[in-house]
Amino acid sequence: MKNFSYKKLFQFTQAIFEKIGFLEKEAILATQALLQADLRGIDSHGVARLSGYVRLWEAGRLNPKPNIQVLYETPSTATLDGDSGVGLVVAQKAMEIAIQKAETYGTGWVAVQNSNHFGIAGYHAMLALQKNMIGIALTNASPLVAPTFSTDRLLGTNPIAVAIPAKNEPPFVADFATTTASNGKLEILERKGEKAPWGWLQDAQGNITTDTQARKQGGALLPLGSDYEHGSHKGYCLGALVDIFSGVFSGANYALWVPPFVNYLPLPQNPVGKGIGHFLGAIRVDAFRPADEFLNHMDNWIQTFRNAKAVEGKRVLIPGEPERIAEQERLRNGIPLMPSVVEDLYNLAEKFKILFPQN
Amino acid sequence: MKNFSYKKLFQFTQAIFEKIGFLEKEAILATQALLQADLRGIDSHGVARLSGYVRLWEAGRLNPKPNIQVLYETPSTATLDGDSGVGLVVAQKAMEIAIQKAETYGTGWVAVQNSNHFGIAGYHAMLALQKNMIGIALTNASPLVAPTFSTDRLLGTNPIAVAIPAKNEPPFVADFATTTASNGKLEILERKGEKAPWGWLQDAQGNITTDTQARKQGGALLPLGSDYEHGSHKGYCLGALVDIFSGVFSGANYALWVPPFVNYLPLPQNPVGKGIGHFLGAIRVDAFRPADEFLNHMDNWIQTFRNAKAVEGKRVLIPGEPERIAEQERLRNGIPLMPSVVEDLYNLAEKFKILFPQN
Numbered sequence: 001m002k003n004f005s006y007k008k009l010f011q012f013t014q015a016i017f018e019k020i021g022f023l024e025k026e027a028i029l030a031t032q033a034l035l036q037a038d039l040r041g042i043d044s045h046g047v048a049r050l051s052g053y054v055r056l057w058e059a060g061r062l063n064p065k066p067n068i069q070v071l072y073e074t075p076s077t078a079t080l081d082g083d084s085g086v087g088l089v090v091a092q093k094a095m096e097i098a099i100q101k102a103e104t105y106g107t108g109w110v111a112v113q114n115s116n117h118f119g120i121a122g123y124h125a126m127l128a129l130q131k132n133m134i135g136i137a138l139t140n141a142s143p144l145v146a147p148t149f150s151t152d153r154l155l156g157t158n159p160i161a162v163a164i165p166a167k168n169e170p171p172f173v174a175d176f177a178t179t180t181a182s183n184g185k186l187e188i189l190e191r192k193g194e195k196a197p198w199g200w201l202q203d204a205q206g207n208i209t210t211d212t213q214a215r216k217q218g219g220a221l222l223p224l225g226s227d228y229e230h231g232s233h234k235g236y237c238l239g240a241l242v243d244i245f246s247g248v249f250s251g252a253n254y255a256l257w258v259p260p261f262v263n264y265l266p267l268p269q270n271p272v273g274k275g276i277g278h279f280l281g282a283i284r285v286d287a288f289r290p291a292d293e294f295l296n297h298m299d300n301w302i303q304t305f306r307n308a309k310a311v312e313g314k315r316v317l318i319p320g321e322p323e324r325i326a327e328q329e330r331l332r333n334g335i336p337l338m339p340s341v342v343e344d345l346y347n348l349a350e351k352f353k354i355l356f357p358q359n
Numbered sequence: 360m361k362n363f364s365y366k367k368l369f370q371f372t373q374a375i376f377e378k379i380g381f382l383e384k385e386a387i388l389a390t391q392a393l394l395q396a397d398l399r400g401i402d403s404h405g406v407a408r409l410s411g412y413v414r415l416w417e418a419g420r421l422n423p424k425p426n427i428q429v430l431y432e433t434p435s436t437a438t439l440d441g442d443s444g445v446g447l448v449v450a451q452k453a454m455e456i457a458i459q460k461a462e463t464y465g466t467g468w469v470a471v472q473n474s475n476h477f478g479i480a481g482y483h484a485m486l487a488l489q490k491n492m493i494g495i496a497l498t499n500a501s502p503l504v505a506p507t508f509s510t511d512r513l514l515g516t517n518p519i520a521v522a523i524p525a526k527n528e529p530p531f532v533a534d535f536a537t538t539t540a541s542n543g544k545l546e547i548l549e550r551k552g553e554k555a556p557w558g559w560l561q562d563a564q565g566n567i568t569t570d571t572q573a574r575k576q577g578g579a580l581l582p583l584g585s586d587y588e589h590g591s592h593k594g595y596c597l598g599a600l601v602d603i604f605s606g607v608f609s610g611a612n613y614a615l616w617v618p619p620f621v622n623y624l625p626l627p628q629n630p631v632g633k634g635i636g637h638f639l640g641a642i643r644v645d646a647f648r649p650a651d652e653f654l655n656h657m658d659n660w661i662q663t664f665r666n667a668k669a670v671e672g673k674r675v676l677i678p679g680e681p682e683r684i685a686e687q688e689r690l691r692n693g694i695p696l697m698p699s700v701v702e703d704l705y706n707l708a709e710k711f712k713i714l715f716p717q718n
Contacts, residue, residue, distance in 0.1 A: 106433030
């Protein structure tokens with residue numbers, strides 16, 4: 001592991017997006033969204049995926065200069081056509097519209113079709129915090145997860161993010177996949193040759209297995225809850241809701257038709273919509289009571305949970321706290337990248353004839 | 360177990376609500392909401408709780424003739440003061456307002472303070488289906504659940520319900536507590552003297568236990584996911600979101616301050632708001648794309664999941680399907696009530712000098 005400064009990784013990533021045809025302004029937006037994952041410690045969703053986005057562009061599946069347009073709207077809602085742009089940018093435009101609508105109508109809700117992966121959901125939800133609003137971000141993703149009692153992979157890891165501002169306390173930021181464990185964690189175990197804990201995945205027959213290889217042999221990730229006895233039907237409901245809000249609301253693909261991020265997998269036949277789908281929401285903090293009252297009670301909520309009695313040797317965490325601590329640390333000390341990621345970025349540098357930073 | 364007809368239980372329940380001072384119209388609304396739990400097979404939330412509502416009234420905590428009022432609003436949002444009315448009725452008024460707002464603005468969102476328990480969340484979400492809308496219902500509840508790594512009980516079982524209409528298919532209706540298992544299931548195990556499965560609850564020190572008695576000895580229910588390795592921090596996020604949307608948005612109580620349903624427990628000291636809180640939402644099916652397109656794709660979504668390959672001996676279920684089948688069966692054959700529930704209702708009949716139905 002070697003550490004790289006945020007600033008240098010930013011310049012490099014922005015340059016790559018510009019090399020594949022992004023306008024400078026949109027290259028900056030995409031880089032901000034992508035690197036937020038690295039800063040917040042969600043390494044699987046950051047620069048480690050930069051070459052993946054480049055491969056999508058090479059395959060003709062990512063439009064570097066999309067004409068992002070509102071297709072449909074009501075006072076508090078809109079549907080956006082991402083024109084095959086990168087979700088990293090498209091979702092930010094969607095949140096901008098949601099915020100504008102919330103300014104006038106109290107809340108704003110934007111469904112997005114014809115997009116690509118948008119990085120971490122939390123980044124997009126947190127955009128609303130800058131306007132003193134509550135932000136919500138959902139996205140569907142290519143199918144890796146089996147519904148309860150099924151052996152078919154029909155759902156993505158379909159994350160839910162909600163960011164809620166407070167007054168003196170840092171914001172509450174929930175951001176989680178609707179599976180028991182993320183695909184990223186399984187990849188790490190696989191690389192180390194280790195077994196997965198019980199309940200993270202099933203084999204091709206639908207039996208829970210600890211073999212991480214099962215993912216490549218007809219198996220599937222499990223919805224939050226792991227099995228029926230532990231509430232996997234609730235995790236299935238959550239993943240389904242994210243799929244419907246992101247895909248069926250917007251006119252994007254859903255279920256098995258959501259296109260894969262990796263370009264070596266074929267695109268699903270007979271698509272039911274366009275690209276992948278997102279769903280963004282913004283709620284004014286004074287939509288339900290005066291802003292000051294709301295923010296003071298959020299402070300009290302956060303302090304109450306932070307000061308709750310903890311299990312011996314542990315601390316009660318507020319959603320978003322571990323990621324905020326990681327961000328402070330990594331802005332100071334740099335972002336640690338695995339050798340395979342560094343090599344990947346170095347290859348991109350070679351391909352596009354730009355300098356790769358040494359730290 | 361003895362079966363009672365829906366019609367007779369309805370008349371009886373309505374009569375009890377009228378005896379404690381409800382207007383006829385509101386007694387009917389309350390009965391509809393309460394008995395929907397019995398019809399849908401969620402026995403813990405139906406007539407089994409009727410005597411609990413009566414005890415709340417006896418304790419002066421339930422206002423039979425509330426003056427339910429809008430406290431605050433924006434075009435797409437409102438906050439309702441339930442005036443200590445029963446949630447069974449108050450939440451229906453809230454959904455009515457959400458639907459009106461959605462008719463004009465695309466979506467409508469109503470936070471409710473100063474309410475009491477509202478029965479099953481699914482009933483309130485499903486009200487939107489009658490207007491061809493998507494319905495959402497959340498409520499907080501008295502604290503039984505410990506956040507991940509805590510030994511304090513700070514969250515209720517805080518359910519989430521979302522009802523989504525389709526065209527020819529029955530609607531998609533998700534309705535679930537944000538815990539691994541419901542308190543009702545634990546009560547049943549306790550009555551039978553059986554152990555709970557791993558992961559449903561913890562003891563006073565925060566260790567997972569199978570002893571159902573732990574609930575009464577300083578233990579707690581666990582958030583969906585059971586432990587950190589299996590994603591309990593995600594279940595904690597979900598329960599927290601429901602608490603904040605229901606309690607902090609509205610000016611109701613939240614966290615440890617949510618008042619208990621049972622009147623033998625003391626009210627929490629220094630309340631931070633009024634009563635318990637709900638959050639209701641309505642979204643027009645044509646808020647994001649033409650109604651027909653949306654409804655056709657919902658049919659396709661539902662058929663895709665229903666026809667997914669199932670694990671041997673199982674069937675892939677659509678959220679709401681088991682409850683719909685229970686409803687059809689119970690409308691036909693009656694609602695089975697346990698002897699203890701029958702006795703409870705019989706005692707109410709005696710107290711209020713009304714006839715208790717024999718079947």
